[in-house]
Amino acid sequence: MNNEEKFTVPTATLTEKPDGYELRILVPGIGKKDAELHMDGKTLALKTHASYQNPAGFKQVNAEFERTNYALNAELPEMADPASLEAKLANGVLTVTVRKRAETQAKKIEIG
């Protein structure tokens, strides 16, 4: 007997901005109460437990997606400051933003 939960790696996009990074993770069917996010050193770990349900009493006649549990481990870039991490989950998209460490940010130098 196999009671192991199955997890799927979600589609994710990492974008670099002048002062930080944005990680956009697609988790359709996942609400705030269904997602757990942990930081371990520089590794971000996401685990979700789907609450999407097929409607009760109905017969499924076309199936192209199913209730999915997502899991993702992502290492933050070297220049990221883990203490500045913020996460927002809306409409099935988890957006994680993290600032670059101050000492690594580009600095404009005035020419005297």
Added chain:
Amino acid sequence: MNTLINMDPWSILDTMLDVDSRIFRNMRAHAAGRFPPVNVFLDDDAVIIDMELPGKTAKDVNLTLEPQAVLIADSPAETVGEDGKPAAKGAPAWSRRIELPFRINAEKANAKFTDGILRVELPKAEAAGVRHIKIEG
């Protein structure tokens, strides 16, 4: 040589796929472009269509009801022309037309987004009064 068994391979396929073919033989999902995945559920009184659309909200999707079909399409963002007025909307990035096995009651239809999944509930229309026509002659 005689044929041993007179069989229809399609009926076997239907059985294997566990599709209620009598009801749903006419239902086909037509798709254009890269389209989001769809689940369709049916009972005697309604059809429920679920579509995975992470990051989308009500303003991003167009829903058009036909008497016996539903068209779900991406709603392209309005662009502003050089004169500052909204320019014509572009073609939708994707659309799906789902034919239904019965006529629907558009007045009682409802659609709702939950965590990036769109659920459209379409109740079956009340059966129109049956009318017998007398054949003359």
